[in-house]
Amino acid sequence: MQDALAVASWRGDVVTSGSEGTPDDGVHDPTSQHYQGTAIDLRYAARRFAQVADYRAAGYIVVPEKDHLHIQKYPRRI
């Protein structure tokens, strides 16, 4: 599995959220993988389907949100 940040860099995607913060800061769900460093949020690219396909091809779980694309490494918190 490639590193999601490497994929973002290669694609030129804008990362809007990474692993900063703590589970009690209210930014993400308390069980979010953001706090484990296994999830990132991205600004949607102009070609959304290609963007989703690239992260799925890299082995990530891709969750389209209302205003951003959430990428995580595992199906649920580990």
Ligand SMILES: [Zn+2]
């Ligand atoms: Zn997220």
